[in-house]
Amino acid sequence: xxxxxxxxxxxxxxxxxxxxxxxxxxxxAGCKIRAIQHIGSTAVPGLGAKPIVDMMAGVDSSTDAxxxxxxxxxxxxxxxxxxxxNTDWYHCLGKRDLDxxxxxxxxxxxxxxxxxxxxxxFRDFLRSHNDVAIQYFELKKSLAAKYGADRVGxxxxxxxxxxSVVALARFQGMLPQF
Numbered sequence: 001x002x003x004x005x006x007x008x009x010x011x012x013x014x015x016x017x018x019x020x021x022x023x024x025x026x027x028x029a030g031c032k033i034r035a036i037q038h039i040g041s042t043a044v045p046g047l048g049a050k051p052i053v054d055m056m057a058g059v060d061s062s063t064d065a066x067x068x069x070x071x072x073x074x075x076x077x078x079x080x081x082x083x084x085x086n087t088d089w090y091h092c093l094g095k096r097d098l099d100x101x102x103x104x105x106x107x108x109x110x111x112x113x114x115x116x117x118x119x120x121x122f123r124d125f126l127r128s129h130n131d132v133a134i135q136y137f138e139l140k141k142s143l144a145a146k147y148g149a150d151r152v153g154x155x156x157x158x159x160x161x162x163x164s165v166v167a168l169a170r171f172q173g174m175l176p177q178f
Contacts, residue, residue: 047137
């Protein structure tokens with residue numbers, strides 16, 4: 001049985017957790033990873049979120065992503081969401097950070113792909129537009145109450161908001177910050 005979606009207030013430890021985990025990931029699989037970025041709501045200062053630090057690691061190919069699986073297993077990652085057939089998004093790996101009572105998700109995807117840029121545009125727009133970040137926080141809280149443990153429903157219900165923000169960022173000529 002799935003646990004309900006819970007949105008918590010911003011935790012200033014999230015960027016620190018990301019930086020510490022980034023070092024561990026690069027020590028384990030840096031030979032295959034081109035870059036790692038902190039994405040999602042925990043990457044936006046002041047924005048509440050599920051207590052999951054989302055990261056994306058850019059790799060050159062699905063073969064490199066597959067090779068990362070065995071390199072990251074010793075530091076606690078398991079493959080929680082394989083993405084078969086997706087040409088740019090390969091795996092979502094999960095790990096629990098017991099010290100900080102936080103989950104870590106590492107999305108392995110093609111470096112500089114459309115999805116790579118889309119995640120950075122969304123993050124960067126929210127970082128520079130506090131009013132939109134507040135709207136997103138309110139939306140997430142209401143959707144968490146509405147969907148409970150239906151994580152797929154919760155995620156799907158956020159999609160139109162996310163896509164509208166990405167479109168607005170592109171319209172305004174924003175470029176992803178690498």
